[in-house]
Amino acid sequence: MQPVTITINQRVVSGHAGMTILEIARESKIDIPTLCDDSSLEPVGACRLCLVENEQSGALLASCVTAVSPGMIINTNSPRVLEHRKTIVKLLLASHPDACLVCDKGNRCRLRQIASTMNIGFNELEKIPQFAAIQELNPFITRDMAKCVLCGKCVRACREIVVEGAIDYYQRGFSAHPATLNDTPLERSPCTFCGACLALCPTGALMEKEVPFQGTTGSSVRTACAYCGCGCPITLEIKGRRVVRALPTKGDFFSNGALCIRGGFGYDYIHSKERLVAPLIKEGDHFKKVSWEVALKAASAGLNRVKSQFGPDAMAVFGSSKCTNEENYLLQRFARTVLKTNNIDNGSSPYNLAIRSGLGDTTGYLSTTNLLEALEEAELILVIGTDLTVTAPRAAYAVKRAVRNKQAKLILIEPRQTKLASFAHWWLRPEPGSEALLLNGMASVIIEEKLFNAEYVSRLTEGFSALADALKSFSLEAAAKDTHLPADEILSAARAYAGASKSAIVLGPGITCAASGIESIKALSNLALLTDNIWCSSCGIYSIQKDNNGMGACEIGSLPDFLPGYQPVADLTARNKFERLWQSELPANPGLSMAEALSRGKEIPLKALYVVGENPVLSLPQPRQTREALSSLDFLVVQDLFLTETAAFADVVFPAASFAEKEGSFTNFEGRINWLKQAIPPYGESLPDWEIVLRLAKEMGDQLPYSTLEQVITEIEEFVPLYEGYDHQEERPSEKWSHWEERRNLAFQSLAGFPRFSIPDCFSPPHKKPEEYPFCLVLEETLPFFGNGTRSGKARRLKTIYPPLLLKIGTDDAAKLALATGNAVRISSPFSQLNATVDICATLPPGMIALPASFPDAMDLFSPDMGKEKNLPPASFCYAQLERVSLDE
Amino acid sequence: MNKAQKEPEINPEVLLDIVTAYRRQKWSLIPLVQEIQAEFGYIPPQSIPLIADALKLFPSEVQGVISFYEQLYTEPRGKNIVRVCRGTACHVRGGKTVLKLVKQHLGLEENQTSDDLEYTLETVACLGICALSPTMIINKQVYGHMNPQKIKQLFKKE
Numbered sequence A: 001m002q003p004v005t006i007t008i009n010q011r012v013v014s015g016h017a018g019m020t021i022l023e024i025a026r027e028s029k030i031d032i033p034t035l036c037d038d039s040s041l042e043p044v045g046a047c048r049l050c051l052v053e054n055e056q057s058g059a060l061l062a063s064c065v066t067a068v069s070p071g072m073i074i075n076t077n078s079p080r081v082l083e084h085r086k087t088i089v090k091l092l093l094a095s096h097p098d099a100c101l102v103c104d105k106g107n108r109c110r111l112r113q114i115a116s117t118m119n120i121g122f123n124e125l126e127k128i129p130q131f132a133a134i135q136e137l138n139p140f141i142t143r144d145m146a147k148c149v150l151c152g153k154c155v156r157a158c159r160e161i162v163v164e165g166a167i168d169y170y171q172r173g174f175s176a177h178p179a180t181l182n183d184t185p186l187e188r189s190p191c192t193f194c195g196a197c198l199a200l201c202p203t204g205a206l207m208e209k210e211v212p213f214q215g216t217t218g219s220s221v222r223t224a225c226a227y228c229g230c231g232c233p234i235t236l237e238i239k240g241r242r243v244v245r246a247l248p249t250k251g252d253f254f255s256n257g258a259l260c261i262r263g264g265f266g267y268d269y270i271h272s273k274e275r276l277v278a279p280l281i282k283e284g285d286h287f288k289k290v291s292w293e294v295a296l297k298a299a300s301a302g303l304n305r306v307k308s309q310f311g312p313d314a315m316a317v318f319g320s321s322k323c324t325n326e327e328n329y330l331l332q333r334f335a336r337t338v339l340k341t342n343n344i345d346n347g348s349s350p351y352n353l354a355i356r357s358g359l360g361d362t363t364g365y366l367s368t369t370n371l372l373e374a375l376e377e378a379e380l381i382l383v384i385g386t387d388l389t390v391t392a393p394r395a396a397y398a399v400k401r402a403v404r405n406k407q408a409k410l411i412l413i414e415p416r417q418t419k420l421a422s423f424a425h426w427w428l429r430p431e432p433g434s435e436a437l438l439l440n441g442m443a444s445v446i447i448e449e450k451l452f453n454a455e456y457v458s459r460l461t462e463g464f465s466a467l468a469d470a471l472k473s474f475s476l477e478a479a480a481k482d483t484h485l486p487a488d489e490i491l492s493a494a495r496a497y498a499g500a501s502k503s504a505i506v507l508g509p510g511i512t513c514a515a516s517g518i519e520s521i522k523a524l525s526n527l528a529l530l531t532d533n534i535w536c537s538s539c540g541i542y543s544i545q546k547d548n549n550g551m552g553a554c555e556i557g558s559l560p561d562f563l564p565g566y567q568p569v570a571d572l573t574a575r576n577k578f579e580r581l582w583q584s585e586l587p588a589n590p591g592l593s594m595a596e597a598l599s600r601g602k603e604i605p606l607k608a609l610y611v612v613g614e615n616p617v618l619s620l621p622q623p624r625q626t627r628e629a630l631s632s633l634d635f636l637v638v639q640d641l642f643l644t645e646t647a648a649f650a651d652v653v654f655p656a657a658s659f660a661e662k663e664g665s666f667t668n669f670e671g672r673i674n675w676l677k678q679a680i681p682p683y684g685e686s687l688p689d690w691e692i693v694l695r696l697a698k699e700m701g702d703q704l705p706y707s708t709l710e711q712v713i714t715e716i717e718e719f720v721p722l723y724e725g726y727d728h729q730e731e732r733p734s735e736k737w738s739h740w741e742e743r744r745n746l747a748f749q750s751l752a753g754f755p756r757f758s759i760p761d762c763f764s765p766p767h768k769k770p771e772e773y774p775f776c777l778v779l780e781e782t783l784p785f786f787g788n789g790t791r792s793g794k795a796r797r798l799k800t801i802y803p804p805l806l807l808k809i810g811t812d813d814a815a816k817l818a819l820a821t822g823n824a825v826r827i828s829s830p831f832s833q834l835n836a837t838v839d840i841c842a843t844l845p846p847g848m849i850a851l852p853a854s855f856p857d858a859m860d861l862f863s864p865d866m867g868k869e870k871n872l873p874p875a876s877f878c879y880a881q882l883e884r885v886s887l888d889e
Numbered sequence B: 001m002n003k004a005q006k007e008p009e010i011n012p013e014v015l016l017d018i019v020t021a022y023r024r025q026k027w028s029l030i031p032l033v034q035e036i037q038a039e040f041g042y043i044p045p046q047s048i049p050l051i052a053d054a055l056k057l058f059p060s061e062v063q064g065v066i067s068f069y070e071q072l073y074t075e076p077r078g079k080n081i082v083r084v085c086r087g088t089a090c091h092v093r094g095g096k097t098v099l100k101l102v103k104q105h106l107g108l109e110e111n112q113t114s115d116d117l118e119y120t121l122e123t124v125a126c127l128g129i130c131a132l133s134p135t136m137i138i139n140k141q142v143y144g145h146m147n148p149q150k151i152k153q154l155f156k157k158e
């Protein structure tokens, strides 16, 4: 970039062509007040507060929108500038209520800061108050348009950052203000309460709705959101021992000014009255609060007893996709060296399995192949099997930005009308379960019409001719028939995918959790390989993770068949390496998965279980079986924030610290590392999970050789491939992310025989819809209800906007069954039945019905087989039947 | 804002046809809403989601643009648009009285439309024909040197 030198306030400063005067001034620490400018938004020059004088021409320029030109001489404080700036501030104050004293924005208000630095108090201008009703019915954002300075940050945030478009300017002149369609309150608009507008509003016009007045906070800590697999950097504002606010981390590329409702408003479960304050021991039917000493002794005695009586393999540990990498590392070591079993698993392993084997078999790389910033530059994005705006809001922002603001094309493959449908250029609604056939159909079009990158395919891939041969027998018509899609839809999607020069793929739980997930992922890989869209920039395959550390927990070895860094337990060299490191012989046979361990009701092979941060009663299908399994155990230790449905069965319960109360790292779905930083002391007597594991091991007479977290981190760095150099730094701007590069390089090194095409061996739907069960039932995630609700269910504000507990059915199906909204129905699957009230809903295709994931006992309907086999991911839907029942039944 | 009492019938098919012709032409918002207004006399609220969907814009964005331009109407307007001049020249020569009388005759306040959708009453800053002041305009017909007699003539009920 062309260097440019200019003079500001007699100082010579330099930057490069294309920068604005404001940017150069900021870099040189010259302060220019602004109201409408923000680094995460396109500048608009609306407030004029950033005026500066060009000393050569005498012109007054809005520095935020004026590009520098070489040799400019700028004065930011000339008498003329000051006079104008003062007038602007006075004018703003003239139509602003004198409410500073009672305004929760407090000292965070930019207008107030600017006025006071410029010595402007009450002024001579006549007050022209703008009257507006305060809107505060929703529990998240209060809007008081009387305090609006029309900087437009909220409108731009909503459109440019989160691409929701809930608000825009409305009307003109004096009555202009940001408004939703028809000026309705936010809760009756498409607003998702992501909080992007809230975080940027310079005044009290938009404020977080707090019951008690929080005002200015003393300190803040930069840490990471602990909900979904996006892992947004988050800044917690702290007052005393409480977190009072969660904001997107300023200036961080990844959060780029936005979180989602969970990150921004859902953190308050950490202050829930239901948090465990002390260790508990079961006495009869009751839990008794005890000291750590007593609880640890009891746990250690119980585990040791089972170990000596039934042997190590009668015991299991469930690590957690919500716990840190370091904690999972310790847990797997605890299972392997203290208990001496490979029965260690975590809640995300079934979801990771499909991607690990599907992508691993084709690309040689085991997870998402690129970063989100690259996704935003793609020319075409194919999104499949996910309601992305709900599962991974931050990833959805990237997709929507690419489409709406950067003219990317979107192929959406999803039967339900999700929010992304209105962004899609091609929207395909295949029969659930037939995705692999659709994708193979696209591949056969690409081969037949010679749309693939022949040069790349012949030079750098293997197995093309076998794929071409296999696909010869698979006609477009056959794909159309089995997917229930018009052939020309498949045709145009295939042409579009292959036609764009940079195509990216985003896949979600609808694929990774489907029975045919591995097949679908291999088919997706084939598409990407055919068109050279795996390793180039701005393309790749992005696999969405549900939990904050779903990736890390697996990579770090909380798996029954893998040691840390995906080194197979069965591999002697890998075992030897860790045996030397841990000075302990390791069990050689792969262990049981969580579902395998628990899905046999009373018949389970286990006697003792140590569950950390998972809630299998709610997360596995057939809760009844899980409950039976848990109650048949000899000994159960549970470690969590709350007395969960699982903890209710425990003999000993350890209170764990929340994400805001501890340190450690998470790996997000891209493979990016996020560091937690302690914001507040642990609640009550709770302790960080890693510390509890260490204490328990010590109590069991098998002290693990770590006394600090640092030591664990150093060991991981040294011994876990993928985590070499994931070093621990206080502040790590996520754009400077070298570790990720190393991960990818690692992938390239292991490329012998890769990438290669996967040859589909079967071209018929993996399962046929049984006639007696004509509907596909899906459990729908919603923004406020995360996972199984263990944490989000305790978040005060999120709870208020749970979806109603209704069964959604499409318009046509409802008509066929003569159902009306409000009718009662019985839903039966081969496994169970339950009653629900009908809600007719245009977003579902024929043959599909949906319950919210928060629906009690909905998991009863799902097959107990799901997730049972190590090579079978859980099902993303189940077959069901509906019949009308009378209300009093 | 107008106080329209009777919503005229909007033929949804006609509306959809107009909108569909502009699919995915983001830049053609203004010509599209103009065409809708030419057809129906105003931009009915139910057209906003359709426009947004066809042009791949946000409904709030479409509303923002429509509400920005004075020439785009979001409520039904009368068959006859009566505009009385409020400019300085007309003012000094009795424009105020003209407006008062017109209001009385039509039974309308400024920016209102009659129940039967016959008349909409508006005012303008200056019609640019001050020599004829006080002036008013009905649809495209200009009337100068207004006086109570002429007003009565113009609005006499058949």
Ligand code: SF4
Binding pocket: A147, A148, A149, A150, A151, A152, A153, A154, A155, A178, A197, A200, A201, A202, A203, A205, A206
């Ligand atoms: S509400 Fe806040 S962010 Fe939005 S325009 Fe007004 S002052 Fe700016």
Ligand code: SF4
Binding pocket: A154, A157, A158, A162, A164, A165, A166, A167, A186, A190, A191, A192, A193, A194, A195, A196, A197, A198
């Ligand atoms: S909270 Fe988010 S979606 Fe709602 S108006 Fe603000 S930016 Fe838009």
Ligand code: SF4
Binding pocket: A225, A226, A227, A228, A229, A230, A231, A232, A259, A260, A261, A262, A263, A264, A392, A393, A394, A395
């Ligand atoms: S997108 Fe995910 S990580 Fe980001 S704030 Fe929301 S829940 Fe947290």
Ligand code: FES
Binding pocket: A033, A034, A035, A036, A037, A044, A045, A046, A047, A048, A049, A050, A051, A062, A063, A064, A065
């Ligand atoms: S900051 Fe430059 S015009 Fe508002």
Ligand code: FES
Binding pocket: B085, B086, B087, B088, B089, B090, B091, B125, B126, B127, B128, B129, B130, B133, B134, B135
């Ligand atoms: S002032 Fe009425 S026409 Fe000019």
